[in-house]
Amino acid sequence: MYELTNLTKTYETKRGTVSALNNVSLSIPTGQMVAIQGPTGGGKSTLLQMLGALERPTSGTVALSENLLSGMPDARLADIRARTIGFVFQGFNLIPTLTAQENVETALAPLGLSRTERRRRATEALDTVGLSERLAHHPAELSGGQQQRVAIARALVKEPSVLLADEPTGNLDEQTRDEIMDLLEGLWRDQGLTLIIVTHDSAVAKRAERRLHLKHGAVSEKKEHGTARRNTAQR
Ligand SMILES: Nc1ncnc2c1ncn2[C@@H]1O[C@H](COP(=O)(O)OP(=O)(O)OP(=O)(O)O)[C@@H](O)[C@H]1O
Numbered sequence: 001m002y003e004l005t006n007l008t009k010t011y012e013t014k015r016g017t018v019s020a021l022n023n024v025s026l027s028i029p030t031g032q033m034v035a036i037q038g039p040t041g042g043g044k045s046t047l048l049q050m051l052g053a054l055e056r057p058t059s060g061t062v063a064l065s066e067n068l069l070s071g072m073p074d075a076r077l078a079d080i081r082a083r084t085i086g087f088v089f090q091g092f093n094l095i096p097t098l099t100a101q102e103n104v105e106t107a108l109a110p111l112g113l114s115r116t117e118r119r120r121r122a123t124e125a126l127d128t129v130g131l132s133e134r135l136a137h138h139p140a141e142l143s144g145g146q147q148q149r150v151a152i153a154r155a156l157v158k159e160p161s162v163l164l165a166d167e168p169t170g171n172l173d174e175q176t177r178d179e180i181m182d183l184l185e186g187l188w189r190d191q192g193l194t195l196i197i198v199t200h201d202s203a204v205a206k207r208a209e210r211r212l213h214l215k216h217g218a219v220s221e222k223k224e225h226g227t228a229r230r231n232t233a234q235r
């Protein structure tokens with residue numbers, strides 16, 4: 001599904017050049033559940049932004065299925081993001097002036113659906129994450145775990161084939177963390193998602209099929225296998 005080849009990302013700052021990713025080559029098959037760990041500043045969010053076509057590499061290539069993202073015009077990238085890739089950001093990035101329902105609907109804006117269809121799908125996505133009682137609440141009226149669920153519903157409402165989640169359980173208590181992970185793992189199992197999670201939490205990473213470690217912009221594989229299992233009949 002993803003094929004990364006000699007991927008490099010550097011940022012030019014006033015204090016000089018910062019290297020965030022350094023010659024990363026990596027394949028991620030369709031339907032895999034991957035955890036990415038590593039020290040702060042190691043390049044995890046940068047890598048996720050490359051996978052989500054939110055940023056372009058400095059050199060090297062990113063291919064998603066048959067699409068070479070790194071060479072694509074902005075308009076086509078926006079279209080692929082809108083249809084194929086769900087993103088849960090580090091921090092929730094909800095719009096404070098919109099209700100939960102409206103926040104989720106924003107993800108459908110580029111898809112040209114009717115207002116009724118947008119409402120129906122947003123309601124359904126919020127129901128899936130267990131928030132049907134909170135549709136009309138604004139983010140400030142929701143707990144951290146509930147806001148995180150809204151962010152997940154917003155990423156999933158377009159029925160993406162890839163879900164990229166940057167610290168989806170950061171700042172949550174252990175029980176809420178486990179509930180969010182049960183939810184993500186269930187969606188991964190039932191909907192055939194490719195699920196890529198950045199986390200500092202080993203309890204979260206342990207659940208993934210595959211664990212990657214990112215340090216100083218270089219990626220390595222961890223040996224341990226996770227606990228997540230897909231129903232083999234569905235594979
Ligand atoms: N927009 C930017 N401009 C300049 N430097 C950046 C930018 N974004 C990231 N960096 C630098 O790139 C490196 C990797 O950052 P990145 O955000 O990918 O780390 P991370 O692994 O996600 O860290 P954390 O665990 O703290 O979220 C860091 O040294 C960071 O300072």
Ligand SMILES: [Mg+2]
Nearest residue numbers: 044045046090
């Ligand atoms: Mg980060």
